[in-house]
Amino acid sequence: xxxxxxxxxxxxxxxxxxxxxxxxxxxxxxxxxxxxxxxxxxxxxxxxxxxxxxxxxxxxxxxxxxxxxxxxxxxxxxxxxxxxxxxxxxxxxxxxxxxxxxxxxxxxxxxxxxxxxxxxxxxxxxxxxxxxxxxxxxxxxxxxx
Amino acid sequence: xxxxxxxxxxxxxxxxxxxxxxxxxxxxxxxxxxxxxxxxxxxxxxxxxxxxxxxxxxxxxxxxxxxxxxxxxxxxxxxxxxxxxxxxxxxxxxxxxxxxxxxxxxxxxxxxxxxxxxxxxxxxxxxxxxxxxxxxxxxxxxxxx
Numbered sequence: 527x528x529x530x531x532x533x534x535x536x537x538x539x540x541x542x543x544x545x546x547x548x549x550x551x552x553x554x555x556x557x558x559x560x561x562x563x564x565x566x567x568x569x570x571x572x573x574x575x576x577x578x579x580x581x582x583x584x585x586x587x588x589x590x591x592x593x594x595x596x597x598x599x600x601x602x603x604x605x606x607x608x609x610x611x612x613x614x615x616x617x618x619x620x621x622x623x624x625x626x627x628x629x630x631x632x633x634x635x636x637x638x639x640x641x642x643x644x645x646x647x648x649x650x651x652x653x654x655x656x657x658x659x660x661x662x663x664x665x666x667x668x669x670x671x
Numbered sequence: 672x673x674x675x676x677x678x679x680x681x682x683x684x685x686x687x688x689x690x691x692x693x694x695x696x697x698x699x700x701x702x703x704x705x706x707x708x709x710x711x712x713x714x715x716x717x718x719x720x721x722x723x724x725x726x727x728x729x730x731x732x733x734x735x736x737x738x739x740x741x742x743x744x745x746x747x748x749x750x751x752x753x754x755x756x757x758x759x760x761x762x763x764x765x766x767x768x769x770x771x772x773x774x775x776x777x778x779x780x781x782x783x784x785x786x787x788x789x790x791x792x793x794x795x796x797x798x799x800x801x802x803x804x805x806x807x808x809x810x811x812x813x814x815x816x
């Protein structure tokens with residue numbers, strides 16, 4: 527399996543262990559992970575720390591020239607907020623674990639020139655399905671439903 | 672002047688005093704401010720705490736039914752990330768101090784059914800122009816340029 531998706535899955539599992547929503551993300555530049563993160567809605571009582579946002583925050587302040595070489599991995603299709611963050615920083619490529627559980631604005635993101643790749647990974651899907659079955663309300667809150 | 676825009680401007684000024692980028696935001700529900708925030712790139716060395724994000728974070732975790740009654744104010748046109756956050760939570764209205772300094776994806780946001788109002792406030796504009804003249808690199812970093 528793609529080792530960076532594997533790292534994103536590890537982040538998701540870390541979140542699950544903490545009692546949180548199992549979505550993980552990593553930011554990769556020149557073949558190296560420069561940021562890791564996972565959803566922190568429960569852990570930090572946060573309305574904005576989706577996995578991708580936490581990952582970008584942990585990567586720290588970077589120059590535009592760095593973001594332009596980056597690949598953003600997420601175990602789940604990024605929502606409008608996280609997709610928007612990728613667009614703000616002109617991250618050219620997003621690799622997604624799965625988009626069957628939830629599908630963000632992938633067409634819009636592609637129309638802005640970003641490459642979006644869907645891996646349709648079964649582990650990512652199963653992790654979310656199991657979580658949502660046990661925590662439907664929490665999941666709905668996370669996607670504004 | 673709109674008292675909520677005034678509150679957003681106060682947030683922007685608070686940010687400026689802290690050495691930060693002078694952009695402020697408030698979230699209003701049923702005529703009351705439920706969240707306030709300002710850009711914290713410098714203060715928290717943050718890549719994600721634009722004014723609107725800080726405001727949404729400070730508002731805390733809320734139910735979808737709350738966001739659906741909300742108005743998001745910002746002294747400056749929200750970027751892709753902040754617009755995306757408003758879309759995630761289905762905030763139906765965004766009121767913007769000015770969009771001459773920077774224009775986010777307003778057309779896309781409108782096409783998603785959100786009402787976007789531009790107040791073209793001179794104080795908001797002057798505050799940003801003065802800041803950018805002194806800190807062009809910091810400003811470029813904030814908008815991924």
